[in-house]
Amino acid sequence: MTVSSSHKDTVLITGASAGIGAVYAERFAKRGHNLVLVARDFQRLEALAARLWDAYEVNVAIEAADLTNRSELERIEALIASDPHIGVLVNNAGMAVSKPIIGSTPDDFQKLVDLNVTATTRLAIAAATAFSKRGGGAIINLSSVLGVAHEIGGGVYGGSKAFVLNLSRALAQEGAAHNVHVQAVLPGATRTEIWDRSGRGIETLDPNILMGVHDMVDAALAGFDAGETVTIPSLPELADWQAFEAARQKLLPNLSRNTPAARYRVKLAEQAA
Numbered sequence: 001m002t003v004s005s006s007h008k009d010t011v012l013i014t015g016a017s018a019g020i021g022a023v024y025a026e027r028f029a030k031r032g033h034n035l036v037l038v039a040r041d042f043q044r045l046e047a048l049a050a051r052l053w054d055a056y057e058v059n060v061a062i063e064a065a066d067l068t069n070r071s072e073l074e075r076i077e078a079l080i081a082s083d084p085h086i087g088v089l090v091n092n093a094g095m096a097v098s099k100p101i102i103g104s105t106p107d108d109f110q111k112l113v114d115l116n117v118t119a120t121t122r123l124a125i126a127a128a129t130a131f132s133k134r135g136g137g138a139i140i141n142l143s144s145v146l147g148v149a150h151e152i153g154g155g156v157y158g159g160s161k162a163f164v165l166n167l168s169r170a171l172a173q174e175g176a177a178h179n180v181h182v183q184a185v186l187p188g189a190t191r192t193e194i195w196d197r198s199g200r201g202i203e204t205l206d207p208n209i210l211m212g213v214h215d216m217v218d219a220a221l222a223g224f225d226a227g228e229t230v231t232i233p234s235l236p237e238l239a240d241w242q243a244f245e246a247a248r249q250k251l252l253p254n255l256s257r258n259t260p261a262a263r264y265r266v267k268l269a270e271q272a273a
């Protein structure tokens with residue numbers, strides 16, 4: 001399905017004050033969309049809104065909200081549900097914590113789970129339901145290549161992004177019948193503030209694996225325009241993803257059966273004896 005942004009829905013972008021979200025804001029403004037920008041830092045949002053109004057004469061509303069705070073999150077959910085002009089959600093706000101799991105405390109990752117999993121899920125549900133009632137819409141969820149590559153250093157962050165990928169694919173399947181298009185974007189390392197915020201300085205990364213944020217978002221939007229459900233901006237060969245997907249699909253007929261696989265039945269028989 002090709003998703004045209006020629007119908008000028010308002011685009012609500014979370015995490016719009018910096019990095020990937022700020023570039024999505026600029027690109028959708030350039031396409032003529034009005035915007036709702038969400039993040040915690042009101043002053044940064046205000047400065048971006050003024051710049052976008054000057055450059056593109058689009059209306060930009062600002063919603064300062066901490067999406068790890070339940071009442072502030074619910075305010076954004078309610079806005080999506082009640083504003084009939086909002087037809088695109090860029091579910092982008094996210095954070096990383098550069099820590100191994102072992103040796104950490106559960107609380108070290110609580111905000112990450114609240115933001116990357118809980119807020120992303122609740123906003124996706126609110127948007128999918130609202131958009132289907134309005135006849136359609138689009139949701140762009142920011143996952144990560146770590147969602148399919150824990151070896152690169154996923155930890156809890158990678159787990160949260162695997163969740164976002166799976167959620168997106170399930171919602172894309174459901175949404176197809178309601179004209180709700182869902183795209184999961186899987187960036188590799190991208191030059192933004194997330195690295196310093198996570199506790200890992202960006203200078204520790206090999207520049208050969210680090211993409212500029214404008215290139216990343218433009219590639220992701222090309223995938224969006226092409227109607228892709230999964231977009232990996234840095235992957236040179238689409239055939240490699242298709243082979244990965246074909247291998248996964250080969251598992252499907254055998255993932256749920258009424259008997260254990262033969263290699264486990266032997267062990268079960270021994271236990272029973």
Ligand SMILES: NC(=O)c1ccc[n+]([C@@H]2O[C@H](COP(=O)([O-])OP(=O)(O)OC[C@H]3O[C@@H](n4cnc5c(N)ncnc54)[C@H](OP(=O)(O)O)[C@@H]3O)[C@@H](O)[C@H]2O)c1
Nearest residue numbers: 015017018019020039040041067094144189190192193194
């Ligand atoms: N950069 C990468 O290498 C990379 C790679 C793969 C995936 N991603 C994903 O891409 C998305 C955007 O990341 P980025 O690199 O652009 O990060 P970033 O530069 O750190 O920006 C994060 C944005 O999220 C907002 N945010 C953070 N905590 C928030 C909270 N509690 N409530 C509301 N907003 C909050 C921040 O604004 P305030 O501080 O003003 O709230 C900021 O606007 C994330 O989901 C990230 O996981 C990034």
